[in-house]
Amino acid sequence: MAVTIKNIADACNVSRGTVDRALNNRGKIKPEKKELILATAKKLGYKPNYIARSLKKGKTNTIGIIVFNLYNEFFSSLINYMEVKAKEKDYHIDLALTHYDKDIEKKCVENMIKRQVDGLILCSVNNEKDYSLWLQNFNIPLITLANKVSDRIPYISVDNKLAMKDAAQFVHNKGYNRIIYISPPLAYKSTHNIYALKQRFEGFSQINMEHKSIIIDSKDYIRELETINILEHKTVILCSSDIYALEVLNYLKEKKIKIPSQVGVMGFDNINMLKYIEPHLTTVSYPIEQIGAIAIDSISKAIESDDKIQNVVIKHKIIQGESL
Amino acid sequence: MAVTIKNIADACNVSRGTVDRALNNRGKIKPEKKELILATAKKLGYKPNYIARSLKKGKTNTIGIIVFNLYNEFFSSLINYMEVKAKEKDYHIDLALTHYDKDIEKKCVENMIKRQVDGLILCSVNNEKDYSLWLQNFNIPLITLANKVSDRIPYISVDNKLAMKDAAQFVHNKGYNRIIYISPPLAYKSTHNIYALKQRFEGFSQINMEHKSIIIDSKDYIRELETINILEHKTVILCSSDIYALEVLNYLKEKKIKIPSQVGVMGFDNINMLKYIEPHLTTVSYPIEQIGAIAIDSISKAIESDDKIQNVVIKHKIIQGESL
DNA sequence: CTGTTAGCGCCTTCAC
DNA sequence: GTGAAGGCGCTAACAG
Secondary structure: OOOOHHHHHHHHOOOHHHHHHHHOOOOOOOHHHHHHHHHHHHHHOOOOOHHHHHHHHOOOOEEEEEEOOOOOHHHHHHHHHHHHHHHHOOOEEEEEEOOOOHHHHHHHHHHHHHOOOOEEEEEOOOOOOOHHHHHHHOOOOEEEEOOOOOOOOOEEEEOHHHHHHHHHHHHHHOOOOEEEEEOOOHHHHHOOOOHHHHHHHHHHHOOOOOOOOEEEOOOOHHHHHHOOOOOOOOEEEEEOOHHHHHHHHHHHHHOOOOOOOOEEEEOOEOOHHHHHOOOOOEEEEOOHHHHHHHHHHHHHHHHHHOOOOOOEEEOOEEEOOOOO | OOOOHHHHHHHHOOOHHHHHHHHOOOOOOOHHHHHHHHHHHHHHOOOOOHHHHHHHHOOOOEEEEEEOOOOOHHHHHHHHHHHHHHHHOOOEEEEEEOOOOHHHHHHHHHHHHHOOOOEEEEEOOOOOOOHHHHHHHOOOOEEEEOOOOOOOOOEEEEOHHHHHHHHHHHHHHOOOOEEEEEOOOHHHHHOOOOHHHHHHHHHHHOOOOOOOOEEEOOOOHHHHHHOOOOOOOOEEEEEOOHHHHHHHHHHHHHOOOOOOOOEEEEOOOOOHHHHHOOOOOEEEEOOHHHHHHHHHHHHHHHHHHOOOOOOEEEOOEEEOOOOO
């Protein structure tokens, strides 16, 4: 059995109130008593029970973070930064992963609520009609990342549409005549929230190439790629995220297709591991650290002061590599 | 204010005890009452307060996980697997990062204790004399990964010594005459627990090459490498982890040194991203998923039954790439 | 079957 | 300065 405030009180022949005052320096207390109490607390190895404190105070000092998984370096970096920032502000991280499953996601949210997190940072894939209402009903500070859920819920992100438009313009300016655009299935929109994906696609769609564009949005994008003669038309393959671009690079290398002389490739996200990849991938970069910092900052402010959280648009830029 | 069991009791004109019975189906209760209670609970949007439950039950259903950071893919994969496994068993993950700082590590452990986690999974860098005692004093199930803390604390890992010995033997058999062994500073042993690192180094030391070996264990290992004529003696560079090998590959590519014809390179860990790296790195592989699964499995068993947790040695194997 | 009640460990108000 | 006591929300033992 762990040692409690009562044990200390008994050992020191004082009341629990006095122990509390000594331990948390509140109110006035006779110095020698305070010393005695602190000493015996230490001697007994007292560790305050935060669960009890949380129950009493109605605050857990915990931020719930729900993301898809940790395979994508974007999320592991993000959480890494958030954890540091949260610790600075004396918050703790509760982590849950949804693996892109909207039922799991709802369970994760409910669990966070049951665990009384003070605020929630959510990367959602849920596209149910009243999901935004359902979320707001819990009435705790909430921030969405990755996919926007509704205009009424704060959202921190790059401008995916503009960023992808810039990317498409960039490859166009490089003299490519045909873009093959590779994306996870846009048909997921019937079952999932794929806001960011759609934004990127829309941005891409705003640029017209001399020849037609080809959209590949199948899970089997490599097989689709095989059906196309990519050596025609001065072609570039624009990928909606780096992890797709890496697979494409592997495919092209296997086919002995030269990059960039025969085909160009461009990614999106600028994940860390790119620095080990050859040829260096041209990609769209944005500061993940900043997203994490702003998210923790905003949510902790909202927890402590009922401030409304502002949407934030993170700046992006194009990183010139050697892949086009 | 969130809705509580008492609100439901009042709304249904029953006692809190009855509501509890209905909600958690314990004991006997009149079916129509139960229905009414469940219905109003739903209507009011009742969500049980797990903090209160935890306080009462003395169990939080939470496993604390403390690792170095999430940059190394080993840890992000590990946590990914653990989260899935923990969810299956109805446990929740509390995550904290130490960034290799032993004071932060101690604070993380203390925080976990204060938060009353039911069990703790720890990757430690602390080498203080009585650290093992200090940990055991908290008297909760504990498992160490990565670095062993003491023989009295369960440890799950590959046999790092044997695995690195096998790696060294493997390169030796390939006909290399000189090994350059690259490792994080072994001098850290005065300030940190670097058990795994030392084990790997010892394993390496058991193999004798025709010519001498060179040990580089500086943070600036790339600069050290520059002072060596690596084209002599048919040399192989054996790295204590893949993330070092990746840096070495980048260096060699920059110097236009051909791999493996001029110099061989070998890594350790077989992290996921290797599949995008050229040339394919020869490395030592072991199932991270299994480490995660066993850790969660053992700790949950220990939480629920006071079983003693067994040490587990994970099997390793060498993955033949094209880098030597 | 159901109501009452006593805590879990902590914080906080109110008296003295 | 200090003690006594109530209560956060839930569970469980005990009555009835």
